[in-house]
Amino acid sequence: MRLLSPSLRRLALTVHIVVAVGWLGAVLSFLALAVTGLVGSEAQTVRAAYLAASVITGAVIVPLSLAALLSGLVMALGTPWGLVRHYWVLVKFLLTVVAVALLLLHTQPIGLVATVAAERPLAPAELQRVRIQIAADAGAAVVLLLTTTTLSVYKPRGLTPFGQRARRRRVPAS
Amino acid sequence: MAPASEGLDREPAGTPRWVKVFGGVVLVVVLLIVVLHLTGLGPGVHAP
Numbered sequence: 001m002r003l004l005s006p007s008l009r010r011l012a013l014t015v016h017i018v019v020a021v022g023w024l025g026a027v028l029s030f031l032a033l034a035v036t037g038l039v040g041s042e043a044q045t046v047r048a049a050y051l052a053a054s055v056i057t058g059a060v061i062v063p064l065s066l067a068a069l070l071s072g073l074v075m076a077l078g079t080p081w082g083l084v085r086h087y088w089v090l091v092k093f094l095l096t097v098v099a100v101a102l103l104l105l106h107t108q109p110i111g112l113v114a115t116v117a118a119e120r121p122l123a124p125a126e127l128q129r130v131r132i133q134i135a136a137d138a139g140a141a142v143v144l145l146l147t148t149t150t151l152s153v154y155k156p157r158g159l160t161p162f163g164q165r166a167r168r169r170r171v172p173a174s
Numbered sequence: 175m176a177p178a179s180e181g182l183d184r185e186p187a188g189t190p191r192w193v194k195v196f197g198g199v200v201l202v203v204v205l206l207i208v209v210l211h212l213t214g215l216g217p218g219v220h221a222p
Contacts, residue, residue: 087193158190 004078012078016071020152023064024145030056031138037113038135043121050122053134054114057107065100072096085163092151099144106137 004012030053037049072093076083084090109130116122159167 087190091193091196156190156192158193 002078003080004074009075009079012071012074016068016075019064019067019071020145020149023061023068024142024149026056026060026064027138027141027145030061031135031142034131034135034138037117037122038131046122047117050110050114050117054110057103057110062103062107065096065103069096069100082163082166084160085166086155087158087160088151088154088156090160092148095144095148099141099148102137103141106134109134 033049033053033056037046037053040046040049073083075081076089076093081089083093113122113127113130113134116127
């Protein structure tokens with residue numbers, strides 16, 4: 001892939017930061033709703049929490065996660081960093097792929113609880129394991145996204161074997 | 175913000191320690207999840 005021009009690179013970086021940080025914010029909101037749904041004592045609050053969580057998932061979290069993955073790929077392939085040259089880029093990419101895959105898989109239990117909540121109030125112990133899973137997944141997603149954000153800011157050093165070979169080709173030993 | 179290409183040519187060779195530590199943490203977490211699933215203690219249920 002051809003490298004991006006400096007102005008396009010700034011634009012792509014801005015988009016990537018906005019969608020990635022937006023994704024983290026949306027997942028934090030989702031976590032608050034999932035915990036409210038799990039421990040809430042008022043039936044209406046619990047129903048509202050799961051309905052809102054379902055809307056946030058479909059309208060915000062899934063689109064932002066896909067946009068973060070896509071814009072991250074553009075940033076990696078369109079700049080000298082590359083996708084597999086530096087460990088921090090590779091680790092961040094793999095974590096993002098895992099996060100998107102798990103998110104897409106876990107829209108099913110969220111939809112299930114939201115469908116029940118839309119029909120009637122949930123009993124405190126009803127769908128308990130699925131509700132615990134939803135909250136636990138959201139907590140794990142927050143940790144994962146904080147990790148990718150930290151990697152992006154600190155950019156810890158380290159070339160992959162591919163990156164080392166590419167560097168040797170670019171700068172031959174004298 | 176630092177330029178995106180900063181440090182590109184000053185990378186040390188070999189696998190850095192942070193990658194090894196990170197890999198170890200990921201391995202422990204994955205093993206923990208597998209054990210929880212196998213023992214039936216983990217949530218890991220998608221539908222009733």
